[in-house]
Amino acid sequence: EQEKRVLTSSMEDYLEMIYRNSLEAGSMRINTLSELLNVRPSSTTKMVQKLTKAG
Template identity: 65%
Template sequence: MKNNNFRTFQGYMKQEEHLLSASMEDYLEMIYRLSKDTGFTRINELSEALNVHPPSATRMVQKLGLMNLLQYERYGVIILRAEGKKLGELLLLRHNIIEAFFRLIGAKAETLLAETEKVEHTLSDETVKCFEQFIAFIEENPDVLIRFKNFKVE
């Protein structure tokens, strides 16, 4: 076995010149959700939504602030900057594509959210695009889905 291409999970996650870690992506996506209507969110709301304790949210928000993805001052409100907004929107879009795709192929509803939240950090743009194309394909060819469902019953 001279195949030099394997890595551990962490090895892969580091290797890429990922601008954002998985956690950063989670925070950014959630900030985008929460501030979509009102234009802002707060540490408390954010930490509750993500089921982390406030100090964890504070630290991450400070970090995202240093990266110029959002605007934040101590004890203040969290407002996405243009770049952060753009990323957040993409992240949410990606999330929705993956979720829709999993639903299509029959993933259990109970685990759908957790599944999507985990997977979304690990898929390449190309593969997400494949998911997207498959969704569009099924929309135009609903008979395929029916055949698949029948196949599964057997």
């Protein structure tokens, strides 16, 4: 049975920003992502870990 992977709107925001910035810069730093999304670096780190775990 295939497990459903559901992305929250917040997760989608992170992924979109990572994608857009990576196209321009080739990579993305936590601090840059935090600034672009107007969130704390610690929150960004937690979300990136969740996204990594989700695959």
